[in-house]
Amino acid sequence: MSDAFEYSSEKELIALLEEIFVQNGCSDVVARQLAENCTGAERDGSLSHGVFRIEGYVNTLRSGWVDGKAVPIIEDKAPGFIAVDANNGFAQPALALAHDAFVEKIRSNGIALLAIGNAHHFSSLWPDILPFAESGLVALSMVNSFACSVPHGASTPVYGTNPIAFAAPVEGQPPLVFDFATTTMANGDVQIAAKEGRSLPAGTGVDRNGELTNNPDAILDGGALVPFGGHKGSAISLMVELLTAGLSGGNFSFEFDWSTHPGAETPKTGQIIIGIDPSFGGLGRGLPSRASVLMKMLEDAGFDARPGLRRHRLCAERRTHGIPLKISQLTRLRALASGAI
Numbered sequence: 563m564s565d566a567f568e569y570s571s572e573k574e575l576i577a578l579l580e581e582i583f584v585q586n587g588c589s590d591v592v593a594r595q596l597a598e599n600c601t602g603a604e605r606d607g608s609l610s611h612g613v614f615r616i617e618g619y620v621n622t623l624r625s626g627w628v629d630g631k632a633v634p635i636i637e638d639k640a641p642g643f644i645a646v647d648a649n650n651g652f653a654q655p656a657l658a659l660a661h662d663a664f665v666e667k668i669r670s671n672g673i674a675l676l677a678i679g680n681a682h683h684f685s686s687l688w689p690d691i692l693p694f695a696e697s698g699l700v701a702l703s704m705v706n707s708f709a710c711s712v713p714h715g716a717s718t719p720v721y722g723t724n725p726i727a728f729a730a731p732v733e734g735q736p737p738l739v740f741d742f743a744t745t746t747m748a749n750g751d752v753q754i755a756a757k758e759g760r761s762l763p764a765g766t767g768v769d770r771n772g773e774l775t776n777n778p779d780a781i782l783d784g785g786a787l788v789p790f791g792g793h794k795g796s797a798i799s800l801m802v803e804l805l806t807a808g809l810s811g812g813n814f815s816f817e818f819d820w821s822t823h824p825g826a827e828t829p830k831t832g833q834i835i836i837g838i839d840p841s842f843g844g845l846g847r848g849l850p851s852r853a854s855v856l857m858k859m860l861e862d863a864g865f866d867a868r869p870g871l872r873r874h875r876l877c878a879e880r881r882t883h884g885i886p887l888k889i890s891q892l893t894r895l896r897a898l899a900s901g902a903i
């Protein structure tokens with residue numbers, strides 16, 4: 563019975579999650595933004611940052627580590643640079659508040675940077691940048707997290723799982739979007755594997771003694787992930803640390819101490835988004851039309867997994883047929899929303 567599925571509409575799931583966030587101390591506006599974000603991740607199959615994360619959000623809010631009512635402060639730094647202090651709140655409301663001013667800068671300069679510091683990012687990055695590509699802009703985003711990845715050849719975790727996401731418009735097609743951790747796997751997927759008793763691919767991480775392991779419990783219990791691609795992914799992860807913390811004023815992944823807030827799970831770090839208006843370039847052959855030429859070439863070459871399409875198709879299907887959730891999961895969400903637990 564507990565493994566059976568029930569289908570929720572996007573609207574129902576957003577309403578349920580919104581109530582959970584409100585019950586746990588978020589303002590109405592923050593609750594709505596987080597609920598939409600988390601529902602989008604679940605709907606589009608980004609399960610490491612879908613409803614599985616609700617327990618983590620709730621535990622963190624209850625621990626007092628994050629401020630669910632924070633009001634971000636925006637600072638216009640330069641013609642192409644906006645900084646936002648999220649005020650110990652979540653990164654998504656900070657982005658929402660700065661969105662219009664940021665787009666204005668991208669469109670007037672051709673390029674602009676948004677840096678969000680003093681912020682908690684606990685979700686996928688693609689929902690942050692997809693809207694830019696949908697309105698014809700190119701966007702690149704990065705966020706650092708918490709020290710759970712050992713740099714290539716090192717023995718102590720320093721980097722976070724540090725994802726990078728990229729979105730670009732493609733003429734006549736959904737945007738090209740990719741978004742992934744710079745570790746072999748997102749920490750969220752390691753947690754899901756541990757819950758389900760599954761082992762991981764060889765080389766995913768190390769145990770507390772620095773020995774390679776495919777055991778998720780060993781990675782989570784004093785061990786760490788490793789960067790993807792050896793020294794190459796390790797350097798990219800380093801770049802994410804430096805650009806996010808260095809430009810936003812936020813913490814490096816190793817810098818914050820959440821031990822005073824038992825239950826806290828949201829990293830308190832920084833995020834950047836670089837936005838580009840491609841209509842400034844291209845010598846008459848704009849990026850969206852060039853992107854469609856490249857996508858056609860990839861298709862002809864037999865590449866059938868161009869990033870962004872799987873998620874786009876799943877989104878369309880689930881908007882029609884609903885989002886499947888385990889009944890045990892829904893029961894738990896409903897209890898959290900009612901304030902019973």
Ligand code: NDP
Nearest residue numbers: 685686687707723725740741742743867869870871872873
């Ligand atoms: P995955 O390894 O699952 O990779 C996902 C990306 O790769 C998507 O863009 C996906 O496109 C594309 N993709 C997947 N499979 C293929 C394939 N076979 N061929 C080509 N492209 C493919 O991502 P991760 O597990 O590393 O990360 C999952 C999520 O976790 C991300 O959304 C990330 O932002 C988030 N995260 C958040 C962190 C935070 O601190 N907030 C930290 C770490 C991760 P498509 O969508 O079309 O399937």
Ligand code: PYC
Nearest residue numbers: 684707723748749750
């Ligand atoms: O899944 O690696 C992860 C992660 C870290 C912070 C939020 N998500």
